[in-house]
Amino acid sequence: MRRVTLTQFLIEQQRAGRITADLRLLIEVVARAVKAISVNVSKGALAGVLGEAGTDNVQGEAQKKLDVIANEILLQANEWGGHLAGMASEEVETICQIPFDLPKGGFLLLFDPLDGSSNIDVNISVGTIFSVLRNPPGGTEPTEESFLQPGREQVAAGYAVYGPATQLVLTVGQGVHGFTLDREMGSFIYTQPFMTIPVDTQEFAINASNARFWEAPVKRYVAEMVQGKEGPLGKDYNMRWVASMVADVHRILTRGGVFMYPMDEKCRSKGGKLRLMYEANPMAMLVEQAGGAASTGRERILDVMPDRLHQRVPVILGSKNEVERVAGYHQED
Numbered sequence: 001m002r003r004v005t006l007t008q009f010l011i012e013q014q015r016a017g018r019i020t021a022d023l024r025l026l027i028e029v030v031a032r033a034v035k036a037i038s039v040n041v042s043k044g045a046l047a048g049v050l051g052e053a054g055t056d057n058v059q060g061e062a063q064k065k066l067d068v069i070a071n072e073i074l075l076q077a078n079e080w081g082g083h084l085a086g087m088a089s090e091e092v093e094t095i096c097q098i099p100f101d102l103p104k105g106g107f108l109l110l111f112d113p114l115d116g117s118s119n120i121d122v123n124i125s126v127g128t129i130f131s132v133l134r135n136p137p138g139g140t141e142p143t144e145e146s147f148l149q150p151g152r153e154q155v156a157a158g159y160a161v162y163g164p165a166t167q168l169v170l171t172v173g174q175g176v177h178g179f180t181l182d183r184e185m186g187s188f189i190y191t192q193p194f195m196t197i198p199v200d201t202q203e204f205a206i207n208a209s210n211a212r213f214w215e216a217p218v219k220r221y222v223a224e225m226v227q228g229k230e231g232p233l234g235k236d237y238n239m240r241w242v243a244s245m246v247a248d249v250h251r252i253l254t255r256g257g258v259f260m261y262p263m264d265e266k267c268r269s270k271g272g273k274l275r276l277m278y279e280a281n282p283m284a285m286l287v288e289q290a291g292g293a294a295s296t297g298r299e300r301i302l303d304v305m306p307d308r309l310h311q312r313v314p315v316i317l318g319s320k321n322e323v324e325r326v327a328g329y330h331q332e333d
């Protein structure tokens with residue numbers, strides 16, 4: 001079988017007119033950074049990268065050493081490529097400008113450098129999530145305002161999952177494509193063309209320890225799933241919760257399912273738990289491109305108009321019929 005590398009895949013996308021040379025370069029650079037993060041993650045205790053960094057990020061969360069390392073790798077790899085006007089990271093309070101002496105381009109790159117950090121020290125899958133927007137016309141120096149675009153404006157989105165294998169999953173708005181890192185060769189190989197999410201599922205993912213804080217529509221939906229065959233949904237469900245969004249979404253892109261981090265009384269004052277620009281938007285684009293749906297419960301995630309960089313939103317995504325059911329329960333509420 002012919003092995004297609006990520007580089008070949010991207011060149012073919014460019015030849016077919018689906019991406020520009022600049023976007024191809026940007027994705028190549030992100031992929032290179034992801035390989036470096038993968039090396040650090042896989043060395044674990046051998047490289048002394050486990051544990052706390054001893055600092056808090058802008059979200060008020062304690063940073064792990066690997067949060068800081070992954071963030072640095074992504075910033076340094078991407079700033080000199082010439083394809084970016086600026087970057088924004090979950091770990092950094094303000095936007096990251098490209099140094100004045102380096103060439104600039106037309107894209108904005110946003111990322112969650114290390115997703116699922118609470119899993120690092122226990123050797124469970126973590127990931128990196130990224131989103132690409134265009135720098136709005138009218139100036140090369142982006143401001144925070146330039147990043148505040150709804151998710152439907154994304155030109156590309158993807159994630160890497162550092163699991164038993166390292167995989168890169170990508171969309172440029174023409175389906176979802178999966179690549180597996182061949183560690184000996186150092187290349188991503190095209191292994192999952194056109195990943196799709198079945199419209200129905202019997203698997204759900206939610207942190208059930210928050211059950212008493214959920215809103216009525218989510219309480220109703222989860223109660224119905226737990227009732228199984230005897231309940232109104234008429235089928236048995238299974239439950240999975242990795243606590244790394246990347247790993248949970250990867251499972252859903254592989255075999256279907258519904259993932260929820262809904263609004264609850266604990267996170268209401270923050271607007272939700274997951275970050276719109278670094279987590280919800282890129283995952284929503286991937287999920288929609290794979291035939292699934294992504295909603296806050298009350299609105300399509302990709303239509304949410306952000307008002308700040310580190311905005312949080314409720315997230316319900318995955319198999320279309322299930323997401324639409326929960327959204328329907330919110331409407332009835």
Ligand SMILES: O=P(O)(O)OC[C@H]1O[C@](O)(COP(=O)(O)O)[C@@H](O)[C@@H]1O
Pocket residue numbers: 090112114115116117118207243244245246261
């Ligand atoms: O610990 P909880 O409340 O179950 O939250 C888990 C969720 O938080 C996150 O870990 C947030 O990501 P970060 O590690 O990037 O902060 C998601 O990946 C995951 O779905």
Ligand SMILES: [Mg+2]
Pocket residue numbers: 112114115116245279
């Ligand atoms: Mg995260």
Ligand SMILES: [Mg+2]
Pocket residue numbers: 067090112113114115116117
């Ligand atoms: Mg993170």
